[in-house]
Amino acid sequence: MQSIHFRNHLFAFQPGDLAMHENLMPCIILGRRAPVRVSGQTTDIEANAECIRPGVPHCVTVRDGGADIVYFDGLRLEGSNDFASLDGEWHGLPDAFKTADRVRITSFRNRLNGDTVPPDQSVMQLIRQIYDDPLRRMSQTDLAHAIGIERTLALRHFKDTTGQTFRKFKIWAAMVRATQLALRGEGIGNAGLAAGFSDASHLTRTAATVFGVTPTQGLSGLSGLISVEA
Template sequence: MSSTGLRLPASVFSVNVEHLAPHCNPAPCVIAGRRGSVSVISASERVTGDVLFIRPGVEHKVVCANGGINAIYLDGLAWPGSFPCAQRLQGRLADIAVDALFLEAGAQAELRHRLTSGTTPIPQQLGEVIETIIAEPMLRLSQLELAHRLKIERTRALRMFKAATGLTFRRFKQWSALQHAARQIAAGELVRTAAMDAGFADTAHLSRTFRASFGLTPSEAIAGGAQAGAS
C-alpha cells in the first residue's frame, strides 16, 4: 500500500459554561478558559492553568470559574506524556495552542508537530476510508467492508485502523458522527435534525453520547451559545 498525506481533522468548540460534567474525551484535547484559568479534575489530580493538554480516555471534569471554555480536539494524535490526565502548556507552546484555538493559519499543524514525536504514514486505501467516514457520518461501514477495501484480513485491518487514528474502528465512527452533530448544533440546527443527519438512533442516543464525550448535553451547549470550527 502506498502512503497518503491525509491530515486528520481538528475540531474547535467554544461554549459559555462554568463547568463540564465528568466525561472522557475520545481524542487528545487542549483546553483554555475564555476569561481566565481553567482546572481539570480527575480521580488522581487537579491541574489548573491558562492552557491545559488533556489525554484521552481518562474521566475528568472541567471547572472555569469565570465562565467560558475553548477546546480543540486533535484526532489521530498519539498523546505524548506520562501524566495521569492533564498538564499545563507554557511559553511558546501555549501561545501556539491559543492560536490554534482561534483558528490561526498553520497553528494547528504546528501544535500537532510539537505535541508528538512523529506520525506514522497512513496507507492510501486506509486514508480514503477515513476520509469517507468523516465526510459521510451516516455511512454504515462494517468491519468486513473495511477489510475488503484494505484487501487484508479483518483483524489486521482493525489493528491498522487503530494505529492510524488512535481509536477503534467503531469508536472512530461514533466520534466522527458526534463531531458532525456538534458542529451542526453550534450552527443552529435542531438537535433532532443533527442526530438524524449524523446517524444516531434518536436525540436521546445523541444526548447520552454527547455528554459522555463533552461533559454537557446538546441543550446545555445551545444554552451556552456553543460555537464550532474545523480544519
C-alpha cells in the same frame, strides 16, 4: 495524489461545568481570562493551558471568560501523564483555527506528537469518508476490504493509525457533525438523525459520555465550532 490529513476541531465554550466524561481524542483546553480546573479520579490540575489524554475520566470547570477547547484527531501523545500544563504560546492556537492556518495548526500538533510516521493513506481515505458522511453504514468488513487485510488485523491497523477504535472514531465523527448541524440551526433531533444517531436520546447519551453535557446544555454554552484539516 495529495495526502489526506486528520481534522482538528475548536469548540468555544462559555463559563460552566462539564461533568465526568472521557475524551475520544487528545484535548487542549485554553482558559481565555482565567485558569481552567480539570479534576480526574486521582489528580487535579488548574492552569491556563492544559492537555488531556483520551480515555481518562475527568470533569472540567470553565471560569470567567470561557475557554477554547481543541481536539486533535489522530494525534498520538508523547509521555504518559493523563493531564499536563502547557506554556503560554498555546494561546495562539485559536487564532490559527480562525484563519484556517494549517501550517501553524500542524506545528502545534507536532509539539505533542509521539508518532512521526505518516498515517497510512488507505486508512485516511476511509477517515475522510467517515468525516464527510457519518450516516453511512461502514462495517468492519468494509474496513478490511478497503485496506486489503483480514478483519482483525484491519481493526488493529485502524487503531494503530488513528489512536482510536473503529467504532469510537465513527462515534466521534458523528458527534462533531451533529454539533455542526445544530449550530447551523437544525433541531437537536434532526441533527442527530442526520449524523447517524438513532434518535435524540441516543445523541443525548452520547454527548454526555463524550463531552460531559447533554446537547441542549452544551449548545447553551457553546459559541462556535471550527474544523480544520491539518
